[in-house]
Amino acid sequence: MAVFLNLKKELKDDQFIEKDFSVSFNSLSLPEEYSSDKKNVDVHLYIIKEKEGYLVSLTINSNIKLECGRCLEPFNMDLNETSSIFLSKKKLDGDSELHEEDLIVEYLEDEEHFNLSELLREEILVQTPMKPLCDENCKGLCPVCGGNKNSKQCGCEVESDENLSPFAKLRTLLEKK
């Protein structure tokens, strides 16, 4: 079930509110390849009422299971970023616009039925790296035998780039001198 908020009602008497939500991961209709160890996505919201809409600061707390782009092993990536989104009551030219300071602007169709689940879904997609790495120093797969170089030293002979680098050439020249 998607989670909807009635922003008009929530912020009726207040200029801003701070709230925590827990939304079931499976309810977010993420692409099939998405899965998580945690059943829920925890989200901390800070909403400020403005003249033409609502300014939302959203911090997601969850993790997703990804496949490493180098060694192809699955790993868990923590999601804990904060994003700022302006929900505009005025219709925008495009679907969404990017304003100064990376503020995302989205059109708020109905302030009494704001779809929090949809926003979470988009945020998780945006926060997923194009080429996820299990570790910055992941050694990847051996181009010769295909073994995972993080878990074992296969000892295959791989022609080193060093032989071709300009520095290597320079070194050879200096050695000849």
Ligand SMILES: [Zn+2]
């Ligand atoms: Zn890896």
Ligand SMILES: [Zn+2]
């Ligand atoms: Zn190998």
